[in-house]
Amino acid sequence: MLSELDISAIIITIKLALISTSILIVIGTPLAWWLSQTRVKFKVVFEAIIALPLILPPTVLGFYLLMTLGKNGPIGRLLESFGGSSIAFTFSGLVVGSVIYSLPFVVQPLQNSFASIGKQPMEVAATLGASKLDRFFTVAIPLARSGFITAAVLGFAHTVGEFGVVLMIGGNIPGETGVLSIAIYDHVEAMEYGQAHLLAGGLLITSFLMLIFVYLFNRHFSIMRGSEK
Amino acid sequence: MWNAKLKALTLIVVYQFFFLNGALADEIKIAVASNFYPTMKELVKHFESITLNSDTTNNIVLISGSSGKHYAQILNGAPFDLFFSADKLRPNMLEKEEVFNNQSRFTYALGKLALWSSFNEYVDSDGQVLYTDDFRFLAIANPKIAPYGVASKETLTSMNLWQDMEEKLVRGENIAQTFQFAKSGNAKLGFVSYSQILSLNSSSEGSYWLVPQSMYQPIEQQAILLKDSSLGKDFLSFIKSNEALDIIKRNGYDLP
Structure with a gap:
């Protein structure tokens, strides 16, 4: 059955996914809104940057994080000059990595659903005297509800499925950075295929159920598509 | 045609x-x-x-x-x-x-095990640096799955350090990854393979202690x-x- 380490890996993974998803919703919402409204010339550049983690191997991201956080890297040096310590091998480090890694999975569904609202509801609200902020919170956000559900579930699921980034910057510390995907990898490496099956099968079923949930709530599942009416 | x-x-x-x-x-x-x-x-x-x-x-x-x-x-x-x-x-x-x-x-x-740091003149010739409190992280290969990790654990055990080191250990999935942790300086010390140190561009980079073979199983x-x-x-x-x-x-x- 599940060992103590396996259980700690599951807890760490859920904690990481919850915190990362919350941070992503907070920074992803204004970002997605801006992208859906702006007519700035270089919009595609920002969209491309946000989409990068979709196509980059996670090891690329992990490698650069490891380098920038290290003693010779810019962030490592900065932290050291302030007397702080590096965030490599810490839970906070994993949160930073996950936020970058799962960014497109949160921003893209939000952007799509903001774009699909169209101008009309916002203009009607404006003629009724609603302020800009008021319109955003009482019109845009409720109308983009399915986008938020998609974004949250995908951000969560994608963080749970993270491997390459954690492998590079985690250090597999039990109860701190030892996550589920690494635990599965270790079981396979250690030839404990039974325990690997248990965790991998559990993850497979959970991921499947999460996606079923998304599809049920959102029949226009549209992560990869552009703006959609 | x-x-x-x-x-x-x-x-x-x-x-x-x-x-x-x-x-x-x-x-x-x-x-x-x-x-x-x-x-x-x-x-x-x-x-x-x-x-x-x-x-x-x-x-x-x-x-x-x-x-x-x-x-x-x-x-x-x-x-x-x-x-x-x-x-x-x-x-x-x-x-x-x-x-x-x-x-x-x-x-x-x-395989030969070595304690390595990317910092010059940091590791002494007897590995006494392990007894100091001067480093936050010691990288080792995961003893559960990697042979060099097993040897690292045996070395630390024979130095009576295994119990106290728990807080400082970061585990690489293999010896190559462990080396990255130390090479990038994220971990100040790491147990790596001697062949990795030799394969560095300049072998004078950093400092190391070649662990005596008596301290771990071959x-x-x-x-x-x-x-x-x-x-x-x-x-x-x-x-x-x-x-x-x-x-x-x-x-x-x-x-x-």
């Missing part, structure tokens, strides 16, 4: 295909432990240079990876001809399978023949030759 030209061209292409790939070329695939990969590349280069004048073209394909992963792949039918493991456990277990029981298993190198790296082929056998006997042993030794391993 075009038809005739096309026919001739097709014939040439087909002929070349057979000529190059069929009759005169032998190919073997070798699954090699990532820690031994750089040394293996050198060995293959040397093997190719001494067999250059024979009639056949030898094509040796190297697949680098962790031995645990290779083991699982071999059990599930991966098309490898030879397996150079980082330990003796996995070749030993493969030998117990009927298919691979061909008496070919042997130790090709003994890291026996074993190989096994998975498929019967003349090229595979030739390569294995080359690995046992003095030339090959010299290369292995020069790369920071002890000889069995």
Whole structure:
């Protein structure tokens, strides 16, 4: 059955996914809104940057994080000059990595659903005297509800499925950075295929159920598509 | 007329295909432990240079990876001809399978463990730095899955440090990753393989302590023949030759 380490890996993974998803919703919402409204010339550049983690191997991201956080890297040096310590091998480090890694999975569904609202509801609200902020919170956000559900579930699921980034910057510390995907990898490496099956099968079923949930709530599942009416 | 030209061209292409790939070329695939990969590349280069004048073209394909992963792949039918493991456990277990029981298993190198830091003049010649409180992280390979990790654990245990070190340990999934942790400076100290230190561009980079062999069980790296082929056998006997042993030794391993 599940060992103590396996259980700690599951807890760490859920904690990481919850915190990362919350941070992503907070920074992803204004970002997605801006992208859906702006007519700035270089919009595609920002969209491309946000989409990068979709196509980059996670090891690329992990490698650069490891380098920038290290003693010779810019962030490592900065932290050291302030007397702080590096965030490599810490839970906070994993949160930073996950936020970058799962960014497109949160921003893209939000952007799509903001774009699909169209101008009309916002203009009607404006003629009724609603302020800009008021319109955003009482019109845009409720109308983009399915986008938020998609974004949250995908951000969560994608963080749970993270491997390459954690492998590079985690250090597999039990109860701190030892996550589920690494635990599965270790079981396979250690030839404990039974325990690997248990965790991998559990993850497979959970991921499947999460996606079923998304599809049920959102029949226009549209992560990869552009703006959609 | 075009038809005739096309026919001739097709014939040439087909002929070349057979000529190059069929009759005169032998190919073997070798699954090699990532820690031994750089040394293996050198060995293959040397093997190719001494067999250059024979009639056949030898094509040796190297697949680098962790031995645990290779083991699982071999059990599930991966098309490898030879397996150079980082330990003796996995070749030993493969030998117990009927298919691979061909008496070919042997130790090709003994790994040497070193405590390394990317900081110059930091590690002393007795490893006493481990007793200080001057470092936040010590990187080791995961003892659960990596032979160098087991040796690191044994070393720390014999220094009476294993219990106290728990808070400072970060684990790499293999020795290559452990080296990255130390090389990038994210971990100030790391137990790595001596061959990794030798493969650095400048061997004077950082500082190290070569752990005495009395402090850990020998890291026996074993190989096994998975498929019967003349090229595979030739390569294995080359690995046992003095030339090959010299290369292995020069790369920071002890000889069995």
